[in-house]
Amino acid sequence: MSWRKDDRRAERGYHHGNLKEALLQAALGLIAEKGAAGFTFADAARSAGVSAAAPYRHFRDRDDLLASIAQRGFEQFEAALTAAWDDGRPDTVSAFMRVGKAYLAFARNEPAFYSAMFESGVPVDSNPPLAAAGERAFGVIRIAAERLAALTPPGATRPPAMMMALHIWSLSHGVASLFGRGDAARRKLPMSPEDLLEAGVLIYLRGLGFPTERRPQPPPPPEAGERPAGPWGKVPK
Amino acid sequence: MSWRKDDRRAERGYHHGNLKEALLQAALGLIAEKGAAGFTFADAARSAGVSAAAPYRHFRDRDDLLASIAQRGFEQFEAALTAAWDDGRPDTVSAFMRVGKAYLAFARNEPAFYSAMFESGVPVDSNPPLAAAGERAFGVIRIAAERLAALTPPGATRPPAMMMALHIWSLSHGVASLFGRGDAARRKLPMSPEDLLEAGVLIYLRGLGFPTERRPQPPPPPEAGERPAGPWGKVPK
């Protein structure tokens, strides 16, 4: 037994065995199933196999539970973005693209977290730890943008990294919200959300003066009607 | 009296005086006030000054009411975007930018419609008229993108208009959702959402080969630390 007291306690809990964690998991399942709006405090208790009064030992009320989920969501989001960024390896541009893909992957694979973070109406401003967690997640994008901005090619104007980060965040968020959700409210799309986002970011970066072509330079089109490969090379007819 | 029968009826209604319309307005007010999640069918009836049973004469249930609001929202959204586009006057690029601004203005000025359209969980797919209304709104952006794509400068590759429209829609939606709401869940921003979106669209268009500088060509920066004017000229320090 090399467990310290805290570890043992966190692992087994008192009676139920870590009810707080079980409630968070139950709520996540319910949100994924019925949406952030359609889950209740009593629901979470029932789903965790516990009486309706038990959650009050761990959360002030439903909003408190929801805020905890959002907080954890931002932490996992930050971790996912950080892993995708991988400190800019193997090169800044491709790592940057990977961060965008990770944004979409998170929205698709963790719809419950995503709902709690962005669509549940949790008051971020009145919850400093939650706001800080959100800032840290955004910070990953900001740092990536700073590294990218530092690589501005000679002759091009160096853009403010904060603005770049906000643009990329907004574009990723828009694509994820409109097209990249697992189940509900998605619209038909002639291409995958990942390809849509990638093409958008590449065009954006080119607009900033970055060379983004895989091939050094695409030949000018022989006919105006034909589509030589560009950042949108994957778009179907 | 030149009223046709339908007109008179639509104007006064039977007893209450167009309760259907009053319920829609009441629900809009409640959504704006408490969010799409926190309004009930009974609430709308009460707010319209009518018994709790009355709404059943006009809407099957709460979701039906919400879908009607979303439908009307998309129609007004389409009208706002169409007006902003103004058939591409006075020139295609500036009209295009105006459409983006109209997107943000709608999200800010009509938060209740925006919530019902994009955040209320109304099942768009199982509601063909609603889906069609959404498509028509998107169609405005698509048409604008087509006109813009047709202007691709010589030497640049003409981008698929559908993809351009999806990018602009996504960026606008992301900016509006993250920063451009009237009251709730907004984050701090070092510039206005309008300026953020405008800069993003300009950079994007430049990435497609469009000339977007107001000045013919900005001089290269004398010092790397200084920021000459670009599309992000309005960004504060």
Added chain:
DNA sequence: TGTACATCAGTGAACGCGCGTTCACTGATGTAC
């Protein structure tokens, strides 16, 4: 090691409340003759 006590997570019963929904009804409006 064992006993007595303290702590505290979870119980279950209880409550008030507002929501969704139904139903027979009423009364104003529209229409046939």
Added chain:
DNA sequence: TGTACATCAGTGAACGCGCGTTCACTGATGTAC
């Protein structure tokens, strides 16, 4: 023009239901000695 009837929007009472919340309680775990 007037009367009788049909239509139908809105009423108000009623119901079952589930939620949020409280409270004294119980019993398992931790700790002092």
